[in-house]
Amino acid sequence: MKIVIPLKRTIDPFVKPRIKADHSGMDLANVKMAMNPFDEIAVEEAIRLKEQGIASQLIAVSIGDDKTQETLRQALALGVDEAIHVSHHTDLEPLNIAKILKAICDQQQPDLIIMGKQTIDNDNNQTGQMLAALLDWPQATFASACVIDGQSITVTREIDGGLERLKLSLPAVVTTDLRLNEPRYASLPNIMKAKKKPLESIPLESLNIELKPHLEILKVEPPPERNRGKILESVDELISALKNEAKVIE
């Protein structure tokens, strides 16, 4: 079984993001970057399927500037077999990313695509569902467990109201939620080995797909700030403040 894992290099989740002074976008100059955390979970899941003897070939794909190759190397160090870098220098919207991924999947013909449910930068939560639509494959979003059985996959989904299990026929697209697994760290020997694994970089133009913008970002601003409140001394003071000052309880 062949698995494609699309991934994105994003801001490190523990860094406070900055907005550009002219409000045209986010200021990512000299900001610590990392593999999108949900994509780390996708990579881990694929590696576990390989370790179980279910998957045989894992291919990571990422679209972005040259630095994206560092993130793909990280995936290789973790245990992915090959990587494809689609070189492009501006941030593309989810529909266009899904179209690029579809072109790659048309070439690669995977049996399964595992990817993050959202990136922690634009918080869109769209690309996996869009890719499934373009391929006309079934989808299971927000996965917290995956079990493959021959030509089908059973996915437990984290939804409002509980845990739902769906059975999908393969090929399919699965998007990861936080509880799917706990990603490992790459060992030093594996980081060394990853340098020799195949990483192909192709220009976006070589895929010959027609992409146009569907959205225009007019500006990016800071949210309204919450004021720092007060520290109270006792439970009685708190109850009194909630009743008499904030008037949120009776």
Place this chain on the structure above:
Amino acid sequence: MKILIIAEHDNQRLKPSTAQVIAAAKKLSDNIQLLVLGYQCGSVAEAASHLAGVEQVYLADAQCYQHFIAEQLTPLIVKMASEYDVIMASASTFGKNFMPRVAAKLNVAQISDIIAVLDPQTFQRPIYAGNAIATVKSLDDIKIITVRTTAFDPVETIDHSAPIVNAAPEPTHHTTEFLDLVSSNGERPDLTSARVVVSGGRALQSKENFELIEQLADKLNAAVGASRAAVDAGFVPNDYQVGQTGKIVAPELYFAIGISGAIQHVAGIKDSKVIVAINKDADAPIFQMATYGLVGDLFEIVPQLVEKL
């Protein structure tokens, strides 16, 4: 401008989110229709027909829609889309699941999680865990929009009812099968629409101790939430997670108990009216945004609160 809203429900009851999505839609146009996809869900269509501002309700009642599987829902919505300028649903796990699929089938973008409508083309949405608000302009003819429902006050239920029209299901070749649903929620108010939310974090240490949070919630008729750390540790079910990648809440009163205030958690509570933080670490980031803070051991403070309220 004609708008179609996909109603959120469990085949028995309409979820409160639908009335909030209608409120967002009304900022765009008064020509609002609803689509209820489900199975044996006539009572849902009936409830939907009484929401202020709805001009017509389409009811697609068929077994294939019982479990809201994205592959099943998408074909009918895509077929109906050509008649509309905007399709909207709530940005819950319901809407997030099928709306991007609909958008891609229509070759248009989805605008996720809108919190404001500036004009019929222009919307605001939070990005980077709510650390920035983006103003985005849609260039598409059909707009697919999911709504952060906490940003909109629900429309009212009225006596007058809109007509209910049956819509025939649209078949799909997909065979995705629903196996089961392990439901997490008991009798508590819905987290995303509750007036009071009491959340606990890693500091609760165990499922047994988390009952302290439940006791306080009982006193306040509140919904119960949690940080990711508390969910990961198995103290509470997954859908209790509040934050950037869980549920967004904006109650009148939010309690963060034994929660440090990581940006991912704060992203989900920022719009609460009053935030109370209880934490033994006076330097915990949560105190920077809490309306009221108590520094101390939650295992002493919470039982006192339960007793005195």
